[in-house]
Amino acid sequence: MPQQPLQFTHIPHPTPTPAAERQALLDRGGFGTAFTDHMVTIEWSEGQGWHKAELRKREPFLLDPAAAVLHYAQEIFEGLKAYRGADDAITLFRPDQNAQRFNESAVRMAMPTLPEAVFLEAVEALVKADKDWIPAGNGSLYLRPFMFASEAFLGVRPSHHYTFCVIASPVGDYFKGGAKPVTVWVSQEYSRAAKGGTGAAKCGGNYAASLVAQAQAYEQGCDQVVFLDCAEHQWVEELGGMNIFFVMDDGRLVTTPLSGTILPGITRKSLLALAEEKGIVIEERPYSFAEWQADAQSGKLKEVFACGTAAVVAAVGRVKFADGEFQIADGETGPLTLRLREELTGLQRGKQADTRGWVRRVA
């Protein structure tokens, strides 16, 4: 069925947050605890396709207790940021990649795809409506597009009704320690994703499956969990919500290949492109936990970093696991980690010229 052109209806918030209150929320920093005034919603139903595109006041959903998402977790999401540049330009970083990945996730979860232009229009409409919520300085406005099965139906099959929504949250640093190196916990007990499973889809279920391991990481005083493959518990996959890179003493950059069990990060892809332009040798190959320990021990491993939209580029300084722990080089942020982080944030914040068409100006 061809999609009818969508007309967005704008219903401004009748009583938006007063400026002083908004500023207090922006000053508080943190991640994902404050929300802007508006949201975008678009409905999908079988026979009608996408309809009822609205930018309106952020408010709770009225959900039937039988809504399929509450029972079978048919849900996907995206995460991207809006930045306020030095000249007050408001930009997004590679939002087309999020639109594309959203649809790849949708296909895997037997959900309808959303035309990329509609995804972008929804995100941009929200950013424009709530642009006063974009912090200056190092902060940004985290955007969370998501879609869930909203049909009231307890049979097991793809839903006949979905709700797409975008909300926004002003954010500061992802980790409490700011840009300090993080300590990671390698889970040898739990896995995140299996071959043929949903590891490459950005779906809530993957996160639900990661929470016990993440809780163990916190108990061990670590910031994040690293997952190994599910078959052999040997190969490094990724963190709960970030991809991982290893820098060797001969300059090579090693990272897990996209084999269907890890999330194809846009930060990962962007860093690989930047590294390649610098002539850095890249190896997308399986890297085992045994190799990781041996390379850290011998001094061959110089740097480890994790990356994703929320935390950008975070150095890994220490690694803990059930039988011990080890440090990466001197435990500090290494030079390539620093260089890639500076370059990427420079591009995102308009301090570096965008020669690749990655930055999209919204206002």
Ligand SMILES: *Cc1c(COP(=O)(O)O)cnc(C)c1O
């Ligand atoms: C979102 C996500 C990432 C990072 O993807 P980016 O596009 O770089 O933000 C990595 N791993 C998982 C499991 C994720 O959900």
